[in-house]
Each structure stands twice: as structure tokens, then as C-alpha cells.
Amino acid sequence: MPELRYDILSGTCTIIASDRAKRPNDFKAAQKYEGPVPEIDPNCSFCVGNENETPPEVYALRDAGEANQPGWRVRVVPNKFPALRSAETAEIDSGMIDTEAAPEADDTSMYWRMPGIGAHEVVVESVKHNGTLGTYTVEEMAVILETLKQRYRVLSDDKYISYVQIFRNWGPEGGASLLHPHFQIIGLPLMPPEVSREVSHFREYESKTGRCLMCDYIERETEKDERVALKNDEFIVLCPFASRFSFETLIVPRKHCVTFSELDNEKATQLAEVFTSLFRAYENMFSSLSYNIVFHTLPPPKRSRKHPTDHWHIHVYPRLNVEAGLEKGAAVWINPVPPELAALQFGGKG
Amino acid sequence: MPELRYDILSGTCTIIASDRAKRPNDFKAAQKYEGPVPEIDPNCSFCVGNENETPPEVYALRDAGEANQPGWRVRVVPNKFPALRSAETAEIDSGMIDTEAAPEADDTSMYWRMPGIGAHEVVVESVKHNGTLGTYTVEEMAVILETLKQRYRVLSDDKYISYVQIFRNWGPEGGASLLHPHFQIIGLPLMPPEVSREVSHFREYESKTGRCLMCDYIERETEKDERVALKNDEFIVLCPFASRFSFETLIVPRKHCVTFSELDNEKATQLAEVFTSLFRAYENMFSSLSYNIVFHTLPPPKRSRKHPTDHWHIHVYPRLNVEAGLEKGAAVWINPVPPELAALQFGGKG
Numbered sequence: 164m165p166e167l168r169y170d171i172l173s174g175t176c177t178i179i180a181s182d183r184a185k186r187p188n189d190f191k192a193a194q195k196y197e198g199p200v201p202e203i204d205p206n207c208s209f210c211v212g213n214e215n216e217t218p219p220e221v222y223a224l225r226d227a228g229e230a231n232q233p234g235w236r237v238r239v240v241p242n243k244f245p246a247l248r249s250a251e252t253a254e255i256d257s258g259m260i261d262t263e264a265a266p267e268a269d270d271t272s273m274y275w276r277m278p279g280i281g282a283h284e285v286v287v288e289s290v291k292h293n294g295t296l297g298t299y300t301v302e303e304m305a306v307i308l309e310t311l312k313q314r315y316r317v318l319s320d321d322k323y324i325s326y327v328q329i330f331r332n333w334g335p336e337g338g339a340s341l342l343h344p345h346f347q348i349i350g351l352p353l354m355p356p357e358v359s360r361e362v363s364h365f366r367e368y369e370s371k372t373g374r375c376l377m378c379d380y381i382e383r384e385t386e387k388d389e390r391v392a393l394k395n396d397e398f399i400v401l402c403p404f405a406s407r408f409s410f411e412t413l414i415v416p417r418k419h420c421v422t423f424s425e426l427d428n429e430k431a432t433q434l435a436e437v438f439t440s441l442f443r444a445y446e447n448m449f450s451s452l453s454y455n456i457v458f459h460t461l462p463p464p465k466r467s468r469k470h471p472t473d474h475w476h477i478h479v480y481p482r483l484n485v486e487a488g489l490e491k492g493a494a495v496w497i498n499p500v501p502p503e504l505a506a507l508q509f510g511g512k513g
Numbered sequence: 514m515p516e517l518r519y520d521i522l523s524g525t526c527t528i529i530a531s532d533r534a535k536r537p538n539d540f541k542a543a544q545k546y547e548g549p550v551p552e553i554d555p556n557c558s559f560c561v562g563n564e565n566e567t568p569p570e571v572y573a574l575r576d577a578g579e580a581n582q583p584g585w586r587v588r589v590v591p592n593k594f595p596a597l598r599s600a601e602t603a604e605i606d607s608g609m610i611d612t613e614a615a616p617e618a619d620d621t622s623m624y625w626r627m628p629g630i631g632a633h634e635v636v637v638e639s640v641k642h643n644g645t646l647g648t649y650t651v652e653e654m655a656v657i658l659e660t661l662k663q664r665y666r667v668l669s670d671d672k673y674i675s676y677v678q679i680f681r682n683w684g685p686e687g688g689a690s691l692l693h694p695h696f697q698i699i700g701l702p703l704m705p706p707e708v709s710r711e712v713s714h715f716r717e718y719e720s721k722t723g724r725c726l727m728c729d730y731i732e733r734e735t736e737k738d739e740r741v742a743l744k745n746d747e748f749i750v751l752c753p754f755a756s757r758f759s760f761e762t763l764i765v766p767r768k769h770c771v772t773f774s775e776l777d778n779e780k781a782t783q784l785a786e787v788f789t790s791l792f793r794a795y796e797n798m799f800s801s802l803s804y805n806i807v808f809h810t811l812p813p814p815k816r817s818r819k820h821p822t823d824h825w826h827i828h829v830y831p832r833l834n835v836e837a838g839l840e841k842g843a844a845v846w847i848n849p850v851p852p853e854l855a856a857l858q859f860g861g862k863g
Binding site for chain 2: 176405
């Protein structure tokens with residue numbers, strides 16, 4: 164059973180995944196895929212025809228076929244090797260779980276831990292084993308985004324889940340262990356300290372100025388127009404002022420919008436436009452780029468305290484630089500690419 | 514000129530190293546060294562005989578020879594491509610620099626930045642191009658530690674430097690770009706937000722309990738004896754309770770000790786014993802392990818406010834796991850090796 168532990172020195176949390184315990188020689192170097200990637204790989208568990216190799220699907224958008232059969236466009240399955248498990252499968256006595264008991268920054272308990280309950284799902288985003296975000300049509304991309312929203316809503320409603328992290332790992336430096344394109348969604352039983360910190364920056368800014376930090380930030384960036392990579396009516400893509408990663412981008416709804424759950428059809432189409440344009444640019448700039456996409460959105464407000472000052476957004480972190488001693492020791496990053504130059508490469512004015 | 518920028522969303526700092534600006538195709542995949550490493554490499558700038566390929570040395574321990582000539586055992590040189598530069602070489606008007614003006618967590622300024630002044634030094638730790646921490650004698654290791662202490666003291670006294678980060682990157686996943694064994698020291702013109710946070714945990718613990726967090730932590734860990742990797746009279750090596758990295762270790766002075774500057778000869782020898790034993794164990798466990806070593810020690814108290822509750826220590830972060838979407842998005846780590854099992858591998862009781 165995985166376990167969540169809190170580190171009193173750094174204030175961070177770790178999932179100790181004991182049931183996947185490894186000994187020193189179980190660690191192997193990341194395998195790089197050589198040569199062109201086929202459209203279908205008969206050995207891939209996520210490819211059409213191999214639906215029985217995954218746990219049963221929890222959601223799918225289908226043109227034909229029954230559950231766990233071919234005929235799907237997007238398919239969501241629990242992770243076969245989950246970092247966190249649902250309270251049911253973990254056979255945990257729910258009375259033992261107190262999701263309000265997350266550690267506080269001023270906690271003096273040295274050994275805070277809790278059972279690793281939550282959820283870990285895989286969104287198989289395409290039938291194409293060689294699909295990439297830069298090659299999807301806007302319609303295909305919009306379907307993926309709608310699927311992410313559905314699952315984010317369902318997991319946000321789970322009484323044991325306090326925060327839902329949507330992400331996509333790509334390439335060996337991005338930590339992708341499977342080639343078939345997919346997003347992942349992890350439902351955490353606590354609000355992570357780092358997310359609370361970002362939220363508290365929004366709250367403090369609002370209490371001092373009466374305004375939304377993100378609204379003000381994108382307004383100023385739009386005026387300056389030095390770090391805007393691209394935009395349409397609903398979304399803007401920025402190269403952040405203090406980018407930690409070279410060619411890092413930030414995707415933000417241009418109108419104030421608290422959570423990802425507010426994405427309607429029109430906005431999904433516009434976000435899909437931005438995604439496909441942005442990743443077409445990345446794929447043109449780099450022949451093979453490792454990256455992580457992470458969504459920052461709190462659960463919809465109805466569930467928890469109201470948080471009208473939050474403004475959801477998406478970070479894209481290319482993994483071109485290795486984070487080393489200064490990053491790990493002092494949490495200060497070194498980035499050799501000024502965001503103003505990066506914006507130029509995306510077609511912005513720089 | 515490099516520039517320090519603060520990100521108001523995440524509360525982290527980045528050094529934008531504009532003068533090393535890269536375009537997309539300047540990024541190359543990390544080169545892995547194939548085959549055995551020679552004891553001397555005529556093409557290595559850090560090897561004996563190539564002293565003129567580095568900037569002039571700022572410190573050396575020599576058995577013979579003049580400065581910047583062969584005859585040294587350990588040699589310290591400014592980094593040829595520094596992330597931060599001294600105020601003199603940067604030709605900055607010192608009136609422009611206010612090292613007290615570091616951004617606060619509640620700052621509402623969106624574009625906080627300052628010139629990238631400070632220091633970036635390389636400690637060439639051995640004449641052996643193929644030297645490793647696990648193969649040095651205790652005496653050799655003690656000399657390296659004494660050298661680090663000397664430079665840490667000198668840089669801590671620089672009026673433009675607020676925090677000194679000592680680190681060692683090893684292997685491609687650890688971000689080492691040069692093979693010749695070396696430590697690095699970066700003097701930062703501000704106290705990094707993450708370091709302040711760790712320090713504030715110590716302060717809060719002290720204000721609530723009247724005791725030192727680290728003293729209490731190692732006392733309890735010594736009693737439990739489940740996560741002790743090794744120890745001698747002066748130092749203990751733990752596998753931390755909430756280890757973020759598989760086989761992570763924490764080296765701590767057993768007696769309360771505020772900063773690294775208090776390391777006397779006897780303690781240097783004992784720390785050298787612990788270092789060589791620990792890395793002999795790592796090198797036996799893994800044929801090639803990438804890692805980062807980071808020192809956490811504030812500048813000596815005489816310079817800044819008193820901070821008697823701090824207790825310096827060293828983190829070793831093996832880079833066996835790739836940090837991916839959950840780590841980047843939520844700052845929650847997944848570690849498949851419980852520290853109790855890791856301690857067993859080091860010879861502890863687990």
C-alpha cells in the first residue's frame with residue numbers, strides 16, 4: 164500500500180510507493196526509442212485491440228463498440244501501477260482517513276503520514292501510437308480536453324480527494340515510460356504544500372490590490388507584448404518573465420476564470436487551437452523535445468471554500484536543461500534562454 | 514550580464530543567463546562517456562598541465578609549484594562560464610545593488626529583478642581525472658572539505674553575497690557537463706525563498722518547543738534505528754523519513770552545530786570518513802549513479818542576524834527517478850524505495 168509522507172525540513176510531500184519497491188539493480192537507464200514510431204504497435208497496451216491489457220475503462224468516447232473493445236477515440240483507464248489507490252481497492256476503513264488533516268507549515272510532527280489513497284488514471288488520448296499534440300486536428304484536441312474536464316470533475320467530487328493534478332509526460336527526460344500518447348490524472352488526498360503556496364500568492368495579491376493576480380499579469384504582458392508567444396480570443400500563451408525552463412510557456416484563459424471545470428465547448432475549441440499551434444511550433448523547433456504539461460486548477464468551488472481570486476492555467480516545462488545542484492539545493496534555476504528570445508521563436512514580437 | 518528574476522506565481526527565482534543565450538538547435542543531448550575513464554585526460558581543462566585553460570586560481574593546496582602551475586592537490590578557479598559574476602568583473606555600480614531588497618513572499622511587484630552578481634567557483638578536488646568520492650582516502654577527502662570551508666568563509670564575507678550554495682553534480686542525470694571530479698560553489702546575492710522556508714521551519718519548531726528541530730530529529734532517528742545508514746562519533750547519515758529520491762541520504766553533525774564554518778580538523782576527518790564510506794557504498798550498489806550533493810548552511814552568524822537554532826547538514830539526491838508531471842505540478846514526489854529498505858542496503862538495520 165502506498166503511503167504519503169511529509170518532510171518537516173523542506174515542507175514537501177512524497178508518495179512512498181512501497182509495493183513497487185526497488186533494489187539497486189532494478190533501476191535501468193531510460194530506453195530511448197530508435198527510429199520512426201509506427202502508427203500501431205501490437206505490443207503496446209494502449210493500442211487498439213489490446214484493451215484487455217489495461218484495467219477496465221472508466222470512461223471512453225466511442226464511435227462504435229462496447230466498453231473495453233475497439234471503436235474508441237479517447238479512453239480513460241486506471242493506472243495499472245497506481246501511485247495512489249482508491250479507498251475501495253485499498254480496502255481502507257474510511258474512518259481512518261481524515262483528508263482535512265494535511266500537515267501545516269507550522270506542524271511540529273516529525274512523522275506525519277497517511278495511507279496513499281486517491282486516484283491515478285491514464286487518458287489514452289488517441290488511437291494513433293505515434294500521435295503528437297502538434298499533429299492532432301483542433302477537433303481531436305478539443306475531445307481530449309473535454310475528456311480531461313470530465314474526469315477532473317468526477318475525481319474532484321470524490322470525498323477522499325482534495326486536489327486533482329492533470330499532467331502529461333513526454334520523452335525520456337520528461338519521465339514518460341510509455342510511448343503511446345497519454346495524459347495522466349492523479350487525485351491527491353491532500354492539498355499539496357506547493358499548490359497552497361501558489362494559491363496564497365493569489366490571495367495576498369487580491370487582499371492588497373483587490374484584483375486577480377493572473378488577470379493583472381496577463382493584462383500587463385499583453386500591453387508589453389515582449390513575451391507573448393501566441394493568443395486567440397480566449398487564451399494567451401506567454402513565456403513567463405522568470406521562466407525556470409528554457410522555452411517554458413504558460414497558457415492562460417484571457418477572461419477571469421476560476422477553475423478548469425468552466426471550460427465550455429467554445430472555450431475548449433479555442434484552447435485546442437492554442438494547444439495544436441503551440442505544439443506544432445515546439446515540434447518544428449525541436450526534433451525530439453521532452454517536456455511536462457501541468458494543469459494548475461483547484462477543485463470546483465462548490466466543493467470547498469470559495470476561491471474567486473484563483474485563475475486556472477497550464478504550465479509547459481520543456482526538459483532541455485538538467486536541474487542540478489543549485490536548483491536542488493537553493494531552488495534557484497539557471498536558464499540560458501531569456502523568455503523574450505523564446506517568444507520570438509514562437510512567432511511573438513520578443 | 515546574467516540577471517536574477519523572481520516569479521510571483523511560484524515564489525521561486527531564476528538566473529536568466531542571457532549571455533549564454535541558446536537557440537533551439539544549440540541544445541544537444543547529454544553525452545555519456547563510454548568506456549573506462551583515464552587517470553589523466555590531455556583534453557581536460559582541469560587536468561594537471563592545463564592550468565592555463567581555466568581562469569587564474571583563487572586558492573590551491575600545493576605540494577610544489579607556483580600558482581597556476583602543476584604541483585597542486587586541490588585547486589579552486591572561477592567558473593569560466595559563470596552563472597553569476599562578481600560585482601567587479603560585472604562593472605556594476607555598487608550603489609545600484611541592494612542585497613537587502615530580496616523579494617518577499619507577499620511582494621506584489623510582478624517584475625522583480627536584479628543584476629546577476631555573486632560568485633561561481635569550481636573546486637577541482639583531485640589531480641585524478643577518474644577520481645571518485647568512494648575511492649579517495651580519508652585524508653584526501655578531508656583536504657577537499659577543508660578547501661570547501663575556506664571558500665565558503667571567503668564568499669560568505671563578500672558584501673554582495675547573502676547565501677553560499679556548495680554542491681557537486683555527478684553523472685549526466687545529475688547535470689555534470691565535465692567529467693573531471695569537482696565541487697561547485699555559487700554565492701547568491703539574495704537568500705533563496707526555499708532556503709528561507711527551511712530556515713523558518715527550524716525557527717517555528719524552536720519557538721514552539723524551545724529545541725532544535727534537527728537535534729530532535731536525529732535523536733529520534735538514532736533511537737528508532739530504522740533509517741540510519743551509517744554513523745561515527747561526530748556525524749550520522751540518515752535515509753530521510755519522506756525521502757523524495759530513491760536512496761536519498763542526509764548527513765548531519767550529531768552535536769548541535771549552526772554552520773559549516775565550525776568544522777575543525779577533527780570533525781573534518783570524521784566527516785571525510787563518513788563521505789568515503791557512504792560513497793563507497795553507493796559505488797558498490799550502482800555501477801554508475803548520477804546524483805547531486807547539496808550543503809545547507811547559512812553564512813556564519815557574525816555576518817547576519819543570529820540564528821542559533823539552525824543546524825547545518827548535507828543532502829545527497831541520487832537521480833534514479835525522473836521528476837515528472839506530479840513533481841513539477843504539485844511538488845509531490847513518487848519514490849519507489851522506502852527509506853527503511855534503503856538504509857538496509859547501506860548496512861543499517863532498516
